[in-house]
Amino acid sequence: MAYDLEEQEKLDALKAWWDRYGTVSMALLLAVVASFAGWRGWQWYQGHQAGQAMGYFEALESAAGQQGDDAVARVKAASATLREDYASSGYAARGVLVAAWALEQRGDLAGAREQLQWLAASGPASALAPVARLRLAGVLLQDKKYDEALAQIQGEAPVGFAALYADRRGDILAAQGKPAEAVEAWRAAIQAFGADPATQIVQLKIDALNGA
Known part of the structure; x- marks a missing residue:
């Protein structure tokens, strides 16, 4: 096909541009496509992980509401999987709290302590770590490990x-057996609670201890 001079000049300019920038343009295009595909793949993976974690959490919740050694084994197994394979998901921390509660209710204080220690050790990485420390202090209190219990809730709350x-x-x-220090701590709790009805319960503790 014959081209006039103007068309030929356009073709020559296009070929020159392609020779100079074509490889770079294709590389950029492929990079964009690869990035998009990677992002989509990551989104799918995240969704898949969340779905898997939710499944284990629901299984844990179900087992926690049942009785028997088999239910306890399933609680521990589901919690272990959440901690090991899905630690970064919100289901892991929530699962640990449910597992600890279930084990504590069954008198398995060592099992509950192990669950809560994992979450308490996560520190700022989990918003539920302060809850775990509070719960862990309660479990250690039941187990008469008083110094360890205090260590969980010392310092600035x-x-x-x-x-x-x-x-x-x-x-x-x-x-x-430290009544004066106990009353001091409870009075601090009342001040911090403010108008919360929980102050009445704390005051009852003070009254009972002072009347003993």
């Missing part, structure tokens, strides 16, 4: 936990 931590410290100190 996380935001929103000042009253609960002070109340638990009072419980531990009272169990240790």
